Amino acid sequence: MINNQWYAVLSSHQLRKGRILGARRFGEDMVFFRTESGSIGCLNSLCAHRKASLEKGRLTGDRIKCPFHGIEYDLTGKCVYVPAEGRASINDHSRFHMKRYHTREIGGIIFVWYGDKEPDKEPDVFDVLTDSSYSYDHTEDFWSVDYSRVIENQLDVSHLPFVHRDTIGRGNKTLCNGPKVVWLDKNTMQTSADNEVDEGQTPKNSEDSEIKRTNLTFKFPNMWLNHVTDKLLILAYFVPVDDEHAIIALRFYNRFTGIKVIDSLIATLGSIANIIVERQDKRIVETEFPKKTGMSIGESLLAADLPILEYRRKRAELQQESAELGNAYASTLSEKKTECLCRTYGE
Ligand code: FES
Ligand SMILES: [Fe+2]
Structure with a gap:
């Protein structure tokens, strides 16, 4: 965490x-x-x-x-x-x-x-959460892995033609350009799959690949947005249950017609598609070991895993930062306690 x-x-x-x-x-x-x-x-x-x-x-x-x-x-x-x-x-x-x-x-x-201190900021969320022009439908599922595995799966661009070969990964685009990763702010990274059919070409490196119109944005600590088009967004959040379990919550947002009742119906159908894709992921990700990810867990990452690596790096950085802040906070508290005791004993 x-x-x-x-x-x-x-x-x-x-x-x-x-x-x-x-x-x-x-x-x-x-x-x-x-x-x-x-x-x-x-x-x-x-x-x-x-x-x-x-x-x-x-x-x-x-x-x-x-x-x-x-x-x-x-x-x-x-x-x-x-x-x-x-x-x-x-x-x-x-x-x-x-x-x-x-x-x-x-x-x-x-x-x-x-955390170990009082909140000093508000949740950083995607605008769609408060944009009433969209209608959404919500589904969720329970996975037997740590939430970090679920997040990383949503940042994984090379699994698409294999895990989802008959759904969102159709077309046998097994070769991964980049992917490009950009940091929109300290808390938010964006990437996109830039995959192609392998015809013997060399994949572009990260700098030369591009963020597509359909892209993925992740906000720390646990929210993700798939921007498919301006009218269709898929939002997910990854709930930490414990070190071996997580819940993935998926929301299908759309404003295709602007008529609430119709867009709500579309969202319900969209959720069915979300569930089909999510179950394809779950079947494989639940077999990964260890159930929780980290910087050194014996994996051999590919260039295509850059978004996953960036996620791990940033998470480690934030963990380090919060540990330092926690120590500073604890020592302030103990200084205050000492001060009180000194006053009590008249020092
Ligand atoms: S009041 Fe006794 S256990 Fe809660
Ligand atoms: Fe997937």
């Missing part, structure tokens, strides 16, 4: 008002809930008292109530009521406070801040 990032982790339609949803993310069991007023809470799922799962709890106003002994937590994970101690209790309940995760909701996607 890359710390201190906003990850797209859940589709809004899975968390209606008044609903509590248990979900494993980042190797941790979490509970998401949406109050009747629409606010979203996300906490570690195990109650601080005796570790029953809040997933089986109930919502009362803006609070979640544990199903076991009725302890109530607010949206920030603060324990606000311990029934066994009575409403009049003035006891300090801070030992019951739960780990909470910050959330944001944009374009029907719920983001969670994963």
Whole structure:
């Protein structure tokens, strides 16, 4: 994982008002809930008292109530009521406070801040998420590999004529020019398949190949956009479940007619195509080992794997950056603590 990032982790339609949803993310069991007023809470799922799962709890106003002994937590994970101690209790309940995760909701996607410090930025998203001229349909699937494998598969240009030989990879274009990779900003890279039928020619190198009109853009940490045409975009996000499991969420966006009901129908059909292609990928990618990728995992990469290599490099760089920031943050905290202690002891 890359710390201190906003990850797209859940589709809004899975968390209606008044609903509590248990979900494993980042190797941790979490509970998401949406109050009747629409606010979203996300906490570690195990109650601080005796570790029953809040997933089986109930919502009362803006609070979640544990199903076991009725302890109530607010949206920030603060324990606000311990029934066994009575409403009049003035006891300090801070030992019951739960780990909470910050959330944001944009374009029907719920983001969670994963990191060791408070959020210092907002999620970086593609414009299509908030562009109401598009209609979309959403599908998702569960894969038995780390989310990094799923991401890299979406950046892999040389698998197309093999894995998808009867769908999006038709035409036997096995020779890969480049591919070109450009960084649109610190967080966003773009590439495209520039493949040809092999007639004995030498593939162009990355500099001489081009970003096609149909191209792929990836935003760290876990969102991808396939720009097919201005009227058709396929968005994906890759949800980290744990080191060996991930969810791929795929959205087919279009504005072919501008008439919502028709575009929605097209999106539904588009999702069927998305699922067919996605299952072709899943069948192969789930056989890869190790299940999680990294800089040195014994693979021998090709020139065509440049987008994958760039992804790995940037991920390593961001991990390094966040580790340094985390250390700086931890030492600031410990300095503050020391300062407080000094004040307490009058130094
Ligand atoms: S385990 Fe949750 S209130 Fe006791
Ligand atoms: Fe694929």
